[in-house]
Amino acid sequence: MGSTVTQQIFQQIVNGLSLGSIYALIALGYTMVYGIVKLINFAHGDVMMVGAYSGWFAITALHMPFLPALIFSMLSCALLGVLIERIAYKPLRNATRIAALITAIGVSLFLEYGGMLLVTAQVRTYPPVFPETRYEIYGVIFKYGDIVMLVTSVVLMVLLHITVQYTKMGKAMRAVSFDKDAALLMGINTNNIISFTFAIGSALAAAAGVLMGVYFNTIDPLMGIIPGLKAFVAAVLGGIGIIPGAMVGGLALGLVESIVSGLGASTWRDAVSFLILILVLIIKPSGLFGKNVREKV
Amino acid sequence: MRNLFNRQNIVALLGIVLLYAVVQGLIVSDIMPPFYKLTLIQICIYIILATSLNLINGITGQFSIGHAGFMAIGAYISAIITTILNGPLVLGLLAGAIVAALAGILVGLPTLRLKGDYLAIATLGFGEIVRIIFLNTEYVGGAAGFTLPSKITWTWAFGLMALSVVLMKNFVNSTHGRACISIRENEIAAESMGVNTTKYKVMAFTMGAFFAGLAGGIYANYFYIIQPMTFNFLLSFNILVMIVLGGLGSMTGGIVGAIVMTLASALLAGVPEWRNVITAVLLVIMMIFRPTGIMGTKEFSLNFLGKKSEKNAASKN
Numbered sequence: 001m002g003s004t005v006t007q008q009i010f011q012q013i014v015n016g017l018s019l020g021s022i023y024a025l026i027a028l029g030y031t032m033v034y035g036i037v038k039l040i041n042f043a044h045g046d047v048m049m050v051g052a053y054s055g056w057f058a059i060t061a062l063h064m065p066f067l068p069a070l071i072f073s074m075l076s077c078a079l080l081g082v083l084i085e086r087i088a089y090k091p092l093r094n095a096t097r098i099a100a101l102i103t104a105i106g107v108s109l110f111l112e113y114g115g116m117l118l119v120t121a122q123v124r125t126y127p128p129v130f131p132e133t134r135y136e137i138y139g140v141i142f143k144y145g146d147i148v149m150l151v152t153s154v155v156l157m158v159l160l161h162i163t164v165q166y167t168k169m170g171k172a173m174r175a176v177s178f179d180k181d182a183a184l185l186m187g188i189n190t191n192n193i194i195s196f197t198f199a200i201g202s203a204l205a206a207a208a209g210v211l212m213g214v215y216f217n218t219i220d221p222l223m224g225i226i227p228g229l230k231a232f233v234a235a236v237l238g239g240i241g242i243i244p245g246a247m248v249g250g251l252a253l254g255l256v257e258s259i260v261s262g263l264g265a266s267t268w269r270d271a272v273s274f275l276i277l278i279l280v281l282i283i284k285p286s287g288l289f290g291k292n293v294r295e296k297v
Numbered sequence: 298m299r300n301l302f303n304r305q306n307i308v309a310l311l312g313i314v315l316l317y318a319v320v321q322g323l324i325v326s327d328i329m330p331p332f333y334k335l336t337l338i339q340i341c342i343y344i345i346l347a348t349s350l351n352l353i354n355g356i357t358g359q360f361s362i363g364h365a366g367f368m369a370i371g372a373y374i375s376a377i378i379t380t381i382l383n384g385p386l387v388l389g390l391l392a393g394a395i396v397a398a399l400a401g402i403l404v405g406l407p408t409l410r411l412k413g414d415y416l417a418i419a420t421l422g423f424g425e426i427v428r429i430i431f432l433n434t435e436y437v438g439g440a441a442g443f444t445l446p447s448k449i450t451w452t453w454a455f456g457l458m459a460l461s462v463v464l465m466k467n468f469v470n471s472t473h474g475r476a477c478i479s480i481r482e483n484e485i486a487a488e489s490m491g492v493n494t495t496k497y498k499v500m501a502f503t504m505g506a507f508f509a510g511l512a513g514g515i516y517a518n519y520f521y522i523i524q525p526m527t528f529n530f531l532l533s534f535n536i537l538v539m540i541v542l543g544g545l546g547s548m549t550g551g552i553v554g555a556i557v558m559t560l561a562s563a564l565l566a567g568v569p570e571w572r573n574v575i576t577a578v579l580l581v582i583m584m585i586f587r588p589t590g591i592m593g594t595k596e597f598s599l600n601f602l603g604k605k606s607e608k609n610a611a612s613k614n
Contacts, residue, residue, distance in 0.1 A: 040417075095588055099588040102580065102584055103581050103584040105580070106584065107577070110574060113572075117570055117574060236415075267432065275426060281408070
């Protein structure tokens with residue numbers, strides 16, 4: 001009996017990590033965009049949905065295998081992210097925060113219902129791209145998909161870390177997020193850097209979308225709403241604007257959700273995430289990894 | 298002393314009564330098709346929702362997007378009282394509004410320490426939590442929803458709407474309302490001038506929640522069925538769009554926004570798949586080219602009617 005309980009716990013941890021790595025990928029985009037333009041990009045979850053659809057299109061219509069389909073979807077969403085930024089957010093860069101937030105909500109609705117017009121509200125089934133192989137270690141089941149998901153997310157996160165920390169572009173990104181005006185004075189083209197950030201964030205969301213389609217098998221035009229909100233919770237949990245925070249926050253949220261589901265309260269799962277969000281905001285608004293910034297008058 | 302029966306108030310009252318009487322006449326004489334009546338009552342509900350959210354977002358400047366949560370509380374509490382406990386309609390509506398207001402205090406006290414985006418997200422989370430609680434409560438029908446008889450007539454909806462708007466407008470024009478506006482303009486300056494910012498923020502939040510609860514009660518007692526899915530955050534966004542469209546911070550703007558949006562959605566009812574796309578595009582275009590909305594922070598008022606009498610009063614002195 002004791003061993004089955006431990007097995008159960010480990011099984012939930014495995015499930016939680018797979019789910020959490022999706023949240024972490026989406027949360028990274030939220031956090032990067034917030035870090036650089038201080039905007040909650042509500043449309044981010046819907047970019048993920050577009051990513052899932054373009055991956056689906058690549059696999060079913062263009063008959064691509066998994067990896068090229070993933071790259072195809074990431075590239076198309078990077079383009080979409082830049083377009084959204086240039087058309088909807090750039091004119092509002094100096095507007096009030098509320099105006100920018102409402103625009104983001106508008107873009108989100110546009111992607112959801114525009115997508116619905118384009119591909120209809122019908123739920124699509126993702127083709128099986130992975131063999132149904134299961135590995136069992138001490139009674140804990142690892143699906144082939146779980147492993148691919150974790151590996152893909154870890155590889156993408158490492159790539160992101162290298163880009164942000166060791167490339168010239170990454171250095172410029174950090175400079176812009178630290179002080180946009182000073183960065184401009186130092187000869188950094190801030191507009192390009194902001195577009196680049198949107199491109200990277202959207203590409204990561206697209207990867208999350210494809211993984212999500214593979215993991216849950218079904219996609220629909222409104223699939224981005226809830227994971228988008230959850231990923232935002234993850235970003236806030238880790239400290240919004242902080243890249244490692246988003247990774248840890250995403251994984252932590254995934255774990256919490258699968259533990260709540262494992263306890264047989266899966267209908268309360270979303271409520272628990274939002275409760276965590278409110279508690280984090282009240283107790284430590286800067287998140288787990290955040291530093292307290294003193295308010296200036 | 299201010300004269301309650303000045304020219305503006307009398308004209309406004311006459312206008313309200315006339316509007317009511319015309320519509321009531323059309324309904325009683327069966328000239329008005331049911332779809333029009335439904336739209337008119339919907340407009341009343343949305344006007345209450347929009348003005349009450351405007352009190353929080355526009356007047357006090359606290360960005361809340363969890364209004365559907367308060368509406369859900371009002372709807373469910375009033376439904377329980379009028380249907381399960383067989384209480385009178387007035388009691389149901391009032392109780393729903395009061396419980397929503399209590400929830401407003403409960404949420405407002407801790408979360409109003411947050412600012413801007415963070416407050417928005419916290420209220421969004423609250424709205425979703427409320428919805429999930431009702432979704433998981435079998436007593437009120439869970440996901441399937443709660444059916445109840447339709448008791449709200451045009452008289453009720455219009456009367457309550459007019460009453461709510463007058464009460465909220467008076468609040469905005471009072472000392473308290475000005476304190477709230479000062480918080481919106483500059484919180485630190487307001488605080489240093491001696492405005493108790495927490496108190497006024499919670500006050501605005503509670504009032505907003507109260508009227509949202511009332512609107513929820515009217516909704517529940519008119520539409521036969523309430524389901525948790527109705528009160529998702531898209532509804533909160535919809536109300537937000539109304540006040541932004543009309544002009545954040547303008548009470549009459551909120552009313553204009555509510556009327557425009559409800560009529561637009563009624564007109565586009567034939568093409569539901571286009572409705573949200575059009576709304577979304579309009580919203581983005583509006584934010585880029587006219588972020589202040591139709592009315593800005595201006596109010597439509599009948600002040601021009603009062604000028605003559607004021608002059609007379611001044612010359613007498």
